[in-house]
Amino acid sequence: MSEISSWEDIENDQFFKQLLDVDSKKTDVSQLLSVVQQLNKLGQAIEVLNAELQRQVLVNHEDLLSQATWVEKLEGVLFIMQSHIQSLLSAVERLRGKIIDPFNRIEMQTIVLARLHETSDLLRRVSRMQHLSKRLNAQMSSITQGPDIVKAANSLHELEQLMADTDLNGLDVIADDQQAIKTQRATVQRIATHTLTQGLQAMDRTKVSTAVQVFQNLGIIGSAVDTTIESTLAEIERISTESLDVSFVTNPDFGKRGAPGRAAIPSPGSSGNLRTRIWENLERLFQDTLYTQCLQIELLQRILLEHHMKGFHDLSEKFWDKVNALLAKVLIERAQGSSFVKQALEGEYPKFLRIFLDLSKRLKERSHSIGIYGIDHNVLLPFENAYLSRSVSRLLDPVHNMFSGEGLLTHDEIDSLIRMITNELSVSLVDDGLSTVVSRNVGKAIRLFCLKCEQSVVTGGEASQVIDSPTTGQQTNVMLANLLHYLSSQTNRVIANLAGGLSSEGGVVITTALKETDELTKNLLAPLLTSISDAIESIILTMHDDPEFRDTSSPLGKEIGCSLYMRELQGFILRSVNTFLLPYKNQVVVAESCKAVASRCIELFVRHACLLRPLTDFGKAKLLVDFAQMEVAVTPLCRGGQMGLLEQQQYRILRALKSLLPLNPEKIVEKILEGQGESSVSPSLILLHLFSGAPPELASPHQSAGWSVGRLSQWMDSHPNERDRLALCNGPLERYQLIIRQQNLPSFHPLFPQMMKLANLREHSNQ
Numbered sequence: 001m002s003e004i005s006s007w008e009d010i011e012n013d014q015f016f017k018q019l020l021d022v023d024s025k026k027t028d029v030s031q032l033l034s035v036v037q038q039l040n041k042l043g044q045a046i047e048v049l050n051a052e053l054q055r056q057v058l059v060n061h062e063d064l065l066s067q068a069t070w071v072e073k074l075e076g077v078l079f080i081m082q083s084h085i086q087s088l089l090s091a092v093e094r095l096r097g098k099i100i101d102p103f104n105r106i107e108m109q110t111i112v113l114a115r116l117h118e119t120s121d122l123l124r125r126v127s128r129m130q131h132l133s134k135r136l137n138a139q140m141s142s143i144t145q146g147p148d149i150v151k152a153a154n155s156l157h158e159l160e161q162l163m164a165d166t167d168l169n170g171l172d173v174i175a176d177d178q179q180a181i182k183t184q185r186a187t188v189q190r191i192a193t194h195t196l197t198q199g200l201q202a203m204d205r206t207k208v209s210t211a212v213q214v215f216q217n218l219g220i221i222g223s224a225v226d227t228t229i230e231s232t233l234a235e236i237e238r239i240s241t242e243s244l245d246v247s248f249v250t251n252p253d254f255g256k257r258g259a260p261g262r263a264a265i266p267s268p269g270s271s272g273n274l275r276t277r278i279w280e281n282l283e284r285l286f287q288d289t290l291y292t293q294c295l296q297i298e299l300l301q302r303i304l305l306e307h308h309m310k311g312f313h314d315l316s317e318k319f320w321d322k323v324n325a326l327l328a329k330v331l332i333e334r335a336q337g338s339s340f341v342k343q344a345l346e347g348e349y350p351k352f353l354r355i356f357l358d359l360s361k362r363l364k365e366r367s368h369s370i371g372i373y374g375i376d377h378n379v380l381l382p383f384e385n386a387y388l389s390r391s392v393s394r395l396l397d398p399v400h401n402m403f404s405g406e407g408l409l410t411h412d413e414i415d416s417l418i419r420m421i422t423n424e425l426s427v428s429l430v431d432d433g434l435s436t437v438v439s440r441n442v443g444k445a446i447r448l449f450c451l452k453c454e455q456s457v458v459t460g461g462e463a464s465q466v467i468d469s470p471t472t473g474q475q476t477n478v479m480l481a482n483l484l485h486y487l488s489s490q491t492n493r494v495i496a497n498l499a500g501g502l503s504s505e506g507g508v509v510i511t512t513a514l515k516e517t518d519e520l521t522k523n524l525l526a527p528l529l530t531s532i533s534d535a536i537e538s539i540i541l542t543m544h545d546d547p548e549f550r551d552t553s554s555p556l557g558k559e560i561g562c563s564l565y566m567r568e569l570q571g572f573i574l575r576s577v578n579t580f581l582l583p584y585k586n587q588v589v590v591a592e593s594c595k596a597v598a599s600r601c602i603e604l605f606v607r608h609a610c611l612l613r614p615l616t617d618f619g620k621a622k623l624l625v626d627f628a629q630m631e632v633a634v635t636p637l638c639r640g641g642q643m644g645l646l647e648q649q650q651y652r653i654l655r656a657l658k659s660l661l662p663l664n665p666e667k668i669v670e671k672i673l674e675g676q677g678e679s680s681v682s683p684s685l686i687l688l689h690l691f692s693g694a695p696p697e698l699a700s701p702h703q704s705a706g707w708s709v710g711r712l713s714q715w716m717d718s719h720p721n722e723r724d725r726l727a728l729c730n731g732p733l734e735r736y737q738l739i740i741r742q743q744n745l746p747s748f749h750p751l752f753p754q755m756m757k758l759a760n761l762r763e764h765s766n767q
Helices: 007-012 014-020 035-059 062-138 150-163 173-200 205-218 220-244 270-306 315-337 341-348 351-362 377-402 411-430 434-457 470-495 506-544 563-582 587-612 617-633 644-661 666-676 681-692 699-706 707-718 722-742 751-763
Strands: none
Touching: 007 014, 007 035, 014 315, 035 062, 035 351, 035 563, 035 722, 035 751, 062 173, 062 315, 150 173, 150 270, 150 470, 173 205, 173 220, 173 270, 205 270, 220 315, 270 315, 270 341, 270 351, 315 341, 315 377, 341 377, 341 699, 351 377, 351 411, 377 411, 411 470, 434 470, 434 506, 470 506, 470 563, 506 563, 506 587, 506 707, 563 587, 587 617, 587 644, 587 707, 617 644, 617 722, 644 666, 666 681, 666 751, 681 699, 699 707, 699 722, 722 751
């Protein structure tokens, strides 16, 4: 065991480390030393510590003495401060005694002064109140001029302010005055209300202004106006209820109450008079009561605005809205309570609407009107819906009845429907909105008539044959088309007669519906016109069988007439028009539909004229005669006036080709090339025509393809593009060119170069 001789030995010794360092881990050093050894080490350490303390005291004894001296000085300072604090506390106590007593006396005097001020103010108010009370009594008891309610209202307003600012209850000196003030206030308010009522009834601006001034001074202008509005609405409700109350209307002793439990039920014979009285009452309600009440509220609003009252700029509008809501409620209640009232309002709704509109118009058209007075459709909607439901039934039922039987329709039945349409439109002229809706119902009736007619149309071969006389089915279709035309013409006449009152939208609706009659007529004509077109094509095809076109004799000096097929075509068209088309009375639609037939006829004639092969000089001369006769042939189909663009184009082609046929091929091609883009005749037609003079080696396009002329015509119908047609014609030309080269012939036929010029146009054609 090592000896402990210095402070460093203590710090480095393991035994003392576990004693000095709290965080050090415990070891078994103490267990290795005996108790004697541990005591010995502790004794040595104590001696070292004592020696170290003595050394530190010797080294720092001056500092220690200085610290001890300052502690004594600090104790002296603290003692002095304690004595000063005690002196300060004594001074504060003396000062407190000098201040509290004067403060208490001043506080008491202040309370007394405040009470004196309150008492003085109360006495002043009591005095003022007594003075105003006397003046109020004088104003209300004027013998010469009567009560001056305006000044009295001013006095009452000031008195109420005095009583509101201070609680004066319990003062016996003014108890009587307070009671008198309440009585006088009620009197002034009653007089002002009566004055306002009289002023509004007489439309007296002075009285109304006086009453408004009184209510303003009393501070109850808002409640007064509300009360006036409520009383006015109550009066309107009472009058409107009585106007539509069957028990009042049918009772000659109006105002006398009958025995309890007995209701006044009109007898069947008096229902007409009942309805008349109901309408008279409604006229008075709207034109007298409501009109007058609206004027009164307008007058009240003007007076309020003149007095610069806020919140009343829309008084008339709000009142009108409340009137509409009230009318809606009363009318529905009365209609639900009486079948007579319900039938009157629903069955004669246009009359009711006219009364309402007249009131609105009358209110709006005044020079100084300040209200809007629009029609609230919520008032009218239940009755309008019921009326329109009946209206559409009245319009559709005749149409259903027309087609319910087995017999044919007659003009009398159409006239009955026209009278119904006229009546429905006439009574709806009171309002553009109503006339528009009724016009839609008329349109429904017209469409239903068209639908029924369409269901009765005869179709199939019976309706489209054009060889024999008209069949029964064709006669039925003619009858249906004529009835459609009669309905359309009569309805248009009705629209023309009502043009001044019928809304423009309603006229458009009916006119649009009437267009369906023309469309149905066109549909009726379509199969017939298709058969006529097919027959025309069959007749034109026979020109290829006419030997005169291949006659090699010279045409010079001969009188050449038209071909047999042309005479047949003219006769067929004339007979078809007279037999099958003239019975249709709607010739405008017939003419419009026939334009396409005429155009098709010319197109087929021109096409097959160009397909004739061979065509000799005599045949060409005969063909020119046929060209002239073609215009005569289609004349019956063009009786409707001006032709359309397509028909005009076909006519131009017909006449242009007629002028080109007499020319030689070179001249024809030259004119086509010069007028390309402007010429009426397409290059493909001229190219087909040139095949008529070509050699046998140069086959026609249909011959090259192994087709008939009819099939080629069908192909051209399905391929209107000029490039496709030129390409078809180019095929035989290329084969001809190949044949010539294979046979080593020295030259082509003179027509071939001209034909190639036209065939090459396909590269520039976009038609």
